[in-house]
Amino acid sequence: MPLDAFIQARAALRSRNLLAQETLETRQRARLGGFFYPVAVALTFIAGGPGHGVAAMVATAAFVALALLRVAVRAPASSDEAASLHGLRKIWSVVLATTIAWGIFSVWASAKLPEPAPLVALLFSGAFGMAVAHTLCMRRLPAVLAIASVMLPSLVLLWRDVAPSVAGMWAVYTAYMLLVMRRSHGEYRTRLELEEDLRQQRDLFEKQSRIDGLTGLANRREFADTLARGVERAGQRAVSLLIMDIDHFKRINDSLGHHAGDACLVAVANRLRQHFASDGDLCVRLGGEEFGVVMEADGAAACVRGERFRHDLERVPLPLPEGGQAAVTVSIGCGAFDPGRHADGDALYRDVDAALYRAKVGGRNRVEAVPAAAESLQATAPAEA
Template structure:
């Protein structure tokens, strides 16, 4: 795998893990198919001998072993969502089976050249060439085991050809083997380039998706994500789960912008978001979000009374300490509307939101720096 020095260590570790998992998934897809052809090829090579009694035991044993190895290539387990350890464990196991598969075939092919009557040696020879080239193209995910599989298929036959047929035929088979290894190396480079590109595209897509759900200034979920979460929470509420909603508005925020500038206003929003998230840290399904401007929302898995008590505690703490931003600490207060889910009144998530928003409006009319409850 090519390293990317421009990627931070956390991203690099995630990249390695994702590539390993993708490699395990693709290796499983490719390994499951090829094993059956070894058993079919051996059966065909024995069939053309007329299955004379002298070959029957060898035929049954060879085909049975190759068939069992084909079954193992399918049965080696891989989780539907493998982690890094599971992917690595699978790769070690499946490559061991594939290497055993090619070892058995290579031994059979060499034995066929030396012991079986025509045309069985030719059939074994043709299948060895086909298997070697198929391995070079399809089982190219890892260089060393891929090379070993090709060599296990090709070299036993090459040794017999060199000794029993002619040095020229043996040399031809050796050249063919080298060509397969070169093809495998090229296939490996193309495979790595492809999966690294696919991984980067997936990462960029996921990053874009995450960014589309977050507010760019505060890092909190944005209104789109808030609405989706509120819909899910409302569905859970209709099934009996407790649910409350807070809508918060920073009091007289325009004064901060007018007095200190918009950069200070942005810093104030960031400091407020940090304070809000620290007070409502997301335990048990809580969600803090920026709804727009100086307005924020909090979804709470609790009843209205408990949510109101927490809202009041947050309001009082903020009023008592203010916010530190732009190199200074300024008094900042907040108005909060609190709405507890009532299935009789809140047929949908929008109804709950409207009630909490009406409570916020009441808090503003009542002098701000206060918590009001939806009626």
Template sequence: MTDAEVPRQPNTFALWREVDDTRIRTRLGGFFYLLAWLLTWGFSASPGSLLASGLLGSILFAALLTARLLHRPHGLDSPVQLQRWLDHHWGLILLTALCWGQAHAWVLYRSEYDDSELIATLATVAFSTAMTFNFAMRRGRALLALALLYLPGLAVMALNWQSMHAMLITLTCYLGYLILVLGRNHREYRATLELELKLLEQQSQLDLLSRTDSLTQLGNRYQFNNLFPSLVANALRQGEPLSLVLLDIDFFKKVNDEHGHAGGDACLSAFAERMRQVFRRDGDALLRLGGEEFGVLLPGTTLAQAREMAERFRQELESEGLQLADQRLKLTTSLGVGSFDKRQDSDADAFFKRVDSALYRAKREGRNRLVAADH
């Protein structure tokens, strides 16, 4: 998965990270369960006389291996889907642990496997250790897996106390160690995840800052340059309307001369706030393109609809002006409005130039007016 595909929401990212870690760490696990069973069966006293149980165990662990390999996390993009995949995959992990725990107990119980019971016991230790170090992200589930792997064999050893008490005590002590290590690994995993989430948050904040005009909190030219071509491509592909409004504050230099740069900044901020009041739909993208020039991208909006909103903005600004601190500033704006037309606009640049030309006509013809781009 590329950086662009990594989820940005904290909850989704945490689940995505766990899914990715689980997928990587469980990839070959099923193979070793099958291998351990084949070795246990193959090095028993008489593999031929144990054909039924040997084949049954081989088929079972081969099926679990296949199920793991086929259960891939493709196309998961929501917390619900990610959690569902984790639940299903953990079901396979726990089922495998249950089957191996029963197989280990069976080997310890049946005298026919005396020659290979050490193989099964060492495999149980190995699987439990791997569980502790690789799947500590879910401590409760990992503890359950350890119990499923370990306890059946310990129960058989307890029934044969006289001959197996040394092994029982040793494995019980090792199980206690694994439980302690599991707790430590779980805390380390959570700490690492928290660090990743903080880095992700910082990256998101930096990305937001790089795309936001610090004065008006509108999108900046960088965001426009990234968003505009994609919206044009989508409009061309979907056949839906896309309109663009370009706005330029009339005689803004006069505002700076009379009120200073602080007054000019206040004017720009108030102008942006007035834009939010008119162009307030969720899909509208409001941007400061530079200086006193602003833009509004209106997906799914026809030219007539865009003209209506833009003209309402112009009229309200002309009649009400802007409130700056304790005084009202009379202000007007010139606007160019256009809608994407694939017959005229070969690409996003051509569309922008057509609307930009309409804005400059509005300024040449006396300002405080709206001009629609030629069709």
């Protein structure tokens, strides 16, 4: 993939990656906090003393079920935006159901349980509100609703049953939580975006280190790694190599200029992509006017495809800047990895490079195969041409 196309593709993925990461982190943080609610319910009943065993079991079981729901919600298997949004909504639905249930429970505890149970419920309401402000700050609106769910019922009770001044203090505390949540949200988004930018920058550097800047084809580093992997799998899949050189490329540079020469290289690279676009094909610029193709094919098929490319390149001139054209031909060496002949990928490369040399010496604009594939080439090349 050319570098510009790679950059555009990464830009398109950025928002989806951010959303997928947010969904994953929201799920992880929600799972951690879910089981504190049944503990808080149990402690509230303990503080209220005996006499509410059935209510304690029902309420505790309900909050345990909500905590288990947080665990049951799965993160999407892919970074698809729709799947991530769906997963995020499910997580926040359970979180909001839990905070609303706690708000209802705190009102019930204040009305039905003796002291100090209402005070315990009040303290837990403050703790849960602050926990949301700090740990579930990824989305502002759901976080505000969650904080309001646990804090506003207590505010109403304090206003009605204690004193407006105490309720005012609770309101200030709630406002402080909202400010903390807002700041935590900003810090979270900054960190999330920074981490994604760093990942993209790392991927971009990795991509840049493996492609040719002019043509967008793979470079020698990627070529060497791909050839080595192909040789390792040679027992299961055939691997072949083409090495080609543009004939008399210096004449193009000397007569038309280096700008035209660069355009010629880009045009050859584009033609390579068109001809070698099968799964398992890797087009490479090895340097200068020399190109290569690693493919999952036997030697006969590789030579046939190389001959087809050579014939098409000879038949259709390449476009040049300002409407010009250049008639270009290539000399090609081809061969397949043979464990009995080649110790490794370097040995195959030397063998195919020698075949390329023979193609040049033999008159250029031709395909020359290593000995293992020579008979196949002679049998098929005239028909392909």
